[in-house]
């Protein structure tokens with residue numbers, strides 16, 4: 001073999017630099033990175049792959065626990081990053097996850113449907129487990145919705161804190177202690193005392209005398225009703241009998 | 256792993272399959288990029304960019320096209336385009352700069368003796384520079400044929416040229432290299 005062919009042969013045996021595989025897979029969005037973010041309600045670990053968020057977790061149990069949990073729940077390994085992408089960071093600080101993309105990894109279709117529906121609940125509003133079940137076309141699966149939300153791998157951004165029990169109690173919280181659920185809802189501007197008062201009096205809907213539409217109490221339309229025009233209803237039949245129709249945005253009853 | 260197994264893997268699970276594609280093709284593709292750019296820094300950028308584009312394209316591939324995909328030729332074609340676009344858009348003097356800075360390239364020490372190893376590395380550096388200084392058509396043809404080890408037909412397909420043109424470009428490219436690589440025979 002002459003020297004040029006031999007050297008070409010040597011060139012073809014060149015090795016990609018150390019770490020090339022990992023850097024390339026990360027650039028393709030095939031590797032999860034993680035970093036810590038400080039929020040008004042404490043420190044959180046956030047993991048993402050490409051532009052998709054794959055996990056959010058309170059940092060109070062430590063890094064090791066987060067890494068182990070991620071490995072067992074998501075089934076992939078994590079690499080530390082310098083910081084969280086600005087878009088994800090802003091969304092976390094504002095608890096507004098709607099504009100982001102998510103990597104639901106190994107979650108079942110049902111679990112994914114529950115999380116996607118939960119993502120639609122606006123900031124400052126709450127819905128019941130039953131509402132989520134009904135909205136995803138599985139009205140009988142209320143308990144399963146509760147289970148799926150208790151295992152929400154992306155709390156805060158997927159706002160499982162906005163799903164509460166129908167009786168006015170707040171219920172379980174995937175993101176940590178139930179008290180935390182309260183704190184986040186307060187931070188989002190929800191008047192919990194007022195909600196509890198309505199629940200105690202078994203008032204489930206608010207109607208407007210001017211539009212003759214009835215809503216869930218925290219719906220943004222309900223909150224704009226002037227006090228003089230506001231009527232409270234305990235049941236759907238009561239509202240309908242009074243000539244009210246359900247709100248198209250908060251969909252307070254089954255269609 | 257046989258090429259068909261890799262494309263079957265891709266069809267089954269794109270993300271896991273693609274990791275294997277990068278693992279399998281990274282060194283050969285880096286070598287190709289090194290030959291085209293002449294320095295390891297640009298070569299890494301080109302190789303990485305090539306895989307990123309390949310991954311994005313594969314996401315939109317219909318399964319029946321995946322099965323008949325010739326990965327080595329297809330990746331080469333993407334790499335060639337990446338380099339052409341870089342040269343066109345922001346690095347007009349790329350080939351002229353090449354050769355001088357080909358540091359840090361690892362070559363496995365297959366041959367015995369420290370002198371031979373050093374010679375091999377120096378040879379690759381110089382050669383990468385010489386290859387990068389060839390006219391584009393010859394450079395691409397030589398690298399795809401000799402480094403990426405594609406057949407003439409595959410090179411022709413990847414570069415959108417006739418097989419006869421590819422043969423002639425490879426031939427003329429190698430001739431030019433031999434003429435410029437006199438130093439190599441001096442040390443042999």
Ligand SMILES: [Zn+2]
Pocket residue numbers: 214215216219220221222247248249250251
């Ligand atoms: Zn409403």
